[in-house]
Amino acid sequence: MTQTAEVQPPVPASTLPKPRQDGVTSKGQAVTASWMIAPAVLLISLFVIVPIALTFALAFTNARLVSPSGPSFIGLDNFSRLLSDPLFWQSLRNTVIFAVVVVPVQAGLALAMAMIVNVKLRGVNFFRTVYFLPVVTSMVVISVLWQFMYQPNGLINSVLARFGIEGPDWLGDTRTALFAVIVMSIWQAVGMHMIIWLSGLQTIPGEQYEAASLDGASRSQQFRYVTWPGLYQTRTFILVTITIAAFSLFTQIQVMTQGGPLDSTSTVVFLAYRTGFAQQETGYASAISLAFFALVLAVNLIQRYLTRDKEARR
Numbered sequence: 001m002t003q004t005a006e007v008q009p010p011v012p013a014s015t016l017p018k019p020r021q022d023g024v025t026s027k028g029q030a031v032t033a034s035w036m037i038a039p040a041v042l043l044i045s046l047f048v049i050v051p052i053a054l055t056f057a058l059a060f061t062n063a064r065l066v067s068p069s070g071p072s073f074i075g076l077d078n079f080s081r082l083l084s085d086p087l088f089w090q091s092l093r094n095t096v097i098f099a100v101v102v103v104p105v106q107a108g109l110a111l112a113m114a115m116i117v118n119v120k121l122r123g124v125n126f127f128r129t130v131y132f133l134p135v136v137t138s139m140v141v142i143s144v145l146w147q148f149m150y151q152p153n154g155l156i157n158s159v160l161a162r163f164g165i166e167g168p169d170w171l172g173d174t175r176t177a178l179f180a181v182i183v184m185s186i187w188q189a190v191g192m193h194m195i196i197w198l199s200g201l202q203t204i205p206g207e208q209y210e211a212a213s214l215d216g217a218s219r220s221q222q223f224r225y226v227t228w229p230g231l232y233q234t235r236t237f238i239l240v241t242i243t244i245a246a247f248s249l250f251t252q253i254q255v256m257t258q259g260g261p262l263d264s265t266s267t268v269v270f271l272a273y274r275t276g277f278a279q280q281e282t283g284y285a286s287a288i289s290l291a292f293f294a295l296v297l298a299v300n301l302i303q304r305y306l307t308r309d310k311e312a313r314r
Contacts, residue, residue, distance in 0.1 A: 054286075055286045057286075058283050058286040059079075059283065059287040059289075059290050060074065060078070062074050062078075065276065065280035071282075074283070078287035079287055081287075082287050082288065087263060088268075088288065090263050091263070091270070092268055094264070094266060095246075095247055095249065095269075097178065098178065099247055101182050102242065103242045103246055105186055106186045106190050107193060107239065107242055110191075110194040110197050111194075111197045113131055113190065113194040114194045114198040115227075118198055118201045118202065128194075128198075131190070131191040132192070134188045134189075135189065135192040139255075142184070143252050144255060146180075147171065147255065150170035151170075152167070157170075171256055172261055177260070180256075181252050181253065181256060181257065185246075185249070189242075193238050193242065197234060200231045200233070200234030203230070204227065204231075208230070212225065212226050235307075243299060243300070244296060244300070249267045249269065249270075250267065250269040253267055268291070269292060271288055272285045272288040
């Protein structure tokens, strides 16, 4: 017997989907997208683009924060003054010392902490939280607390006195002030980079460690040939972020030392702030800011060259 195919009734034309009008739809999507990005564009323009443009413009003028007369163009006079300003070179020296010490120490300490807490043990999340706690605390609050700890009769000197050691005036001595700020800054931010290292460690497949262990690789060899290569992207990111944060040192100095004693803790960013607001020399402060921008850009370009992918070198 043969089966006859069942004939479907025709579909009414009113139920068929209407053809899409691509032109109208694209225009509507473009309008919607414009309204969605408008707040972000406005904020970026007000707080990033406009300040940068003003900085470039004011750096070549004698503008003051409060002045009866408007700014006038003076060419490169601010930059000539900058090159002969001993306070600028002292601030630059302090900034470089801070960065040279903080970047490797903080990155290395954070990596060690990440490897310690990168285990599956009960209670390990508690230690991760404790290490990260200073990061979520305001830098102003931490600076004030450490300022009390660094006082001649503060907690640190009280602990040293129990061992028969007479502690110095940490923030009042030119030999120890910058070192004290460095120690506090490393302690405050090391938890943040520990979390970043930890996320990188957890992306390395466990099979690689098992294969290395079967081949007889020691712990140090596993770190050298498995862990360290697997953290390439992570260490590049951490290196860049720590360097930028180190060169941007300001809050700790403003709260704890105000650049003293005898400008031994003054930094480039703090000098620009003090020049622009306390001394009201907006034009000269803009020139300092441009010099700082050039410095950070040069350092980042060097880092980018040194940490570029091995495949790109070939």
